[in-house]
Amino acid sequence: MIDDENETEGRSPGEGSGPEAAGQPSGAEGYRPGKRLTLSHIADQLGISTATVSLALRNSPLVAEETRAKVKRTAEDIGYIYNRSAASLRTARSQIVGVAVHDILNPYFAEAFSALETVLEEQGQMIFICNHRDDVKRQRAFINTLLQHRADGLILCPSVGTTAEEINRLVGQGIPVTLMCREVPKVWAPCILGDxxxxxxxxxxxxxxxxxxxxxxxxxxxxxxxxxxxxxxxxxxxxxxxxxxxxxxxxxxxxxxxxxxxxxxxxxxxxxxxxxxxxxxxxxxxxxxxxxxxxxxxxxxxxxxxxxxxxxxxxxxxxxxxxxxNHPDKIGRLAALTLLRQIAGERVPNTPIRIEPELRIRESSPRPGQRLGPALTE
CATH class of the missing domain: 3.40.50.2300 (Response regulator)
Structure with a gap:
C-alpha cells in the first residue's frame, strides 16, 4: 500500500536554489535546496498528521474549515503543489474531464461549454478542452492524452469520421463517455442533442x-x-x-x-x-x-x-x-450531469435525449417584397 506522504508529494524549487531565491519563506521548516516537498513538511510545521493535510488539500469536510485554510496557506507559503496524478492512484479518480467540440469559436458551443463547465466545477472537476475542428486524428490524439492522464470521463461532440467502434472501445474499457450535439449511430454511450x-x-x-x-x-x-x-x-x-x-x-x-x-x-x-x-x-x-x-x-x-x-x-x-x-445551456448542463452519473458508477441508458427546439420568428423572414424591420440608410 502506498503511504499518504509518498502518494501526494509535491514539487519543490529547482536544484541549487535556496528558499529566499525561490520566493519561499526562510522559516519553512524541513526545507533543503533540491529536496522534494511532501505532506510531511506541512504536517510538521502545523503539528498535524499527513492524513489530515491530505484531506485538507482535497477540501474534505472531515477537516475543520480553519484547519483547511491553515494547510492551504502553509502549502502556498512553502511552494507545495499537490500531485494530482499520484493521488489518483489511491482514489482511482483524477478529477479531470475532457471536453471536445469541433468549433469552440462558435458562440453556440461557447454557451454549451459554459453550462457544462459550471456543473462540472461544482463537483470539483477540472476540464481539458479540445477544439478538434472536425479532424478525427486531432480528436483521437486528444482522447489518447486524456487516457494518459487517467481522466474520469469525456464529453464529446464527435468529429466527422468518428466511428461507433472507437467510442464503444472506450466505454468497454470502463471510461464514462457522453456525446453532445452530434449523434453516432450504434454507440453504447448516451447522447444529448437538439432535435x-x-x-x-x-x-x-x-x-x-x-x-x-x-x-x-x-x-x-x-x-x-x-x-x-x-x-x-x-x-x-x-x-x-x-x-x-x-x-x-x-x-x-x-x-x-x-x-x-x-x-x-x-x-x-x-x-x-x-x-x-x-x-x-x-x-x-x-x-x-x-x-x-x-x-x-x-x-x-x-x-x-x-x-x-x-x-x-x-x-x-x-x-x-x-x-x-437550440438550447445550448440545457444541452451542456444535461451532458455534464449525465457524465457525472456515469462517473459515480450509475448505468445510464444510451438512448439519445433530444431537446425540443423553438422557432424564433423575427424580421429577416417576411413574405416576398415585405419589410418587417427598419430600412438602413447609407
Whole structure:
C-alpha cells in the first residue's frame, strides 16, 4: 500500500536554489535546496498528521474549515503543489474531464461549454478542452492524452469520421463517455442533442407559409448527424408543400461567417435565384446578410434569410434574424450531469435525449417584397 506522504508529494524549487531565491519563506521548516516537498513538511510545521493535510488539500469536510485554510496557506507559503496524478492512484479518480467540440469559436458551443463547465466545477472537476475542428486524428490524439492522464470521463461532440467502434472501445474499457450535439449511430454511450430534423422542418415550413417556393439550403456537414438531420428537415417541409428539393440551390459543408460571405455570389447568380435561404446555423446567415447589402440586395424584403441556434446577438441585427433556439445551456448542463452519473458508477441508458427546439420568428423572414424591420440608410 502506498503511504499518504509518498502518494501526494509535491514539487519543490529547482536544484541549487535556496528558499529566499525561490520566493519561499526562510522559516519553512524541513526545507533543503533540491529536496522534494511532501505532506510531511506541512504536517510538521502545523503539528498535524499527513492524513489530515491530505484531506485538507482535497477540501474534505472531515477537516475543520480553519484547519483547511491553515494547510492551504502553509502549502502556498512553502511552494507545495499537490500531485494530482499520484493521488489518483489511491482514489482511482483524477478529477479531470475532457471536453471536445469541433468549433469552440462558435458562440453556440461557447454557451454549451459554459453550462457544462459550471456543473462540472461544482463537483470539483477540472476540464481539458479540445477544439478538434472536425479532424478525427486531432480528436483521437486528444482522447489518447486524456487516457494518459487517467481522466474520469469525456464529453464529446464527435468529429466527422468518428466511428461507433472507437467510442464503444472506450466505454468497454470502463471510461464514462457522453456525446453532445452530434449523434453516432450504434454507440453504447448516451447522447444529448437538439432535435435538428424537427427544428429545420419548422423553420422551412415557416418560409413556405410566408409564400416562398424557391428556398435554398446553405451549409452543414452532411457526414455529421446535425448536417444530415437539418438537411432532412428542409427536404421534408419542401416535399410536404409540393416543392421539389432537387430543384433548389443546395450548398453543403459551409459552417462559418466566412463561408456565408463566400456563398453570396453563387446564390445571387443562380439561374433561379432563391427568394429565401435556410442556413445551417446563425454564423452562415450572419455572414451572408452584409454581403447581400453590398450587392444591393436587402435581407428581408429582397431575400428572406434564416439561421439556426439563436446565438447571442441574433435578435439585435437589422433585420433581426429568424432562427431556431437550440438550447445550448440545457444541452451542456444535461451532458455534464449525465457524465457525472456515469462517473459515480450509475448505468445510464444510451438512448439519445433530444431537446425540443423553438422557432424564433423575427424580421429577416417576411413574405416576398415585405419589410418587417427598419430600412438602413447609407
Amino acid at each position: 435538428d430534423l424537427k427544428g429545420a422542418y419548422q423553420i422551412t415550413r415557416h418560409l413556405v407559409q410566408q409564400g416562398h417556393s424557391r428556398i435554398a439550403m446553405v451549409g452543414g456537414r452532411r457526414e455529421s448527424s446535425a448536417g444530415r438531420d437539418r438537411h432532412a428537415g428542409w427536404k421534408k417541409a419542401l416535399v410536404e408543400a409540393g416543392i421539389d428539393p432537387a430543384a433548389q440551390l443546395d450548398l453543403p459543408e459551409l459552417m462559418t461567417q466566412a463561408d456565408g460571405r463566400a456563398a453570396v455570389p453563387e446564390i445571387l447568380n443562380a439561374a433561379e435565384r432563391p427568394t429565401a435561404v435556410m442556413c445551417f446555423n446563425d454564423l452562415v446567415a450572419l455572414g451572408m446578410m452584409p454581403m447581400f447589402r453590398r450587392n444591393n440586395v436587402e435581407p428581408g424584403p429582397d431575400i428572406a434569410v434564416t439561421g439556426y441556434d439563436d446565438i447571442d446577438g441574433a435578435d439585435a441585427r437589422t433585420p433581426a434574424l429568424t432562427t431556431v433556439q
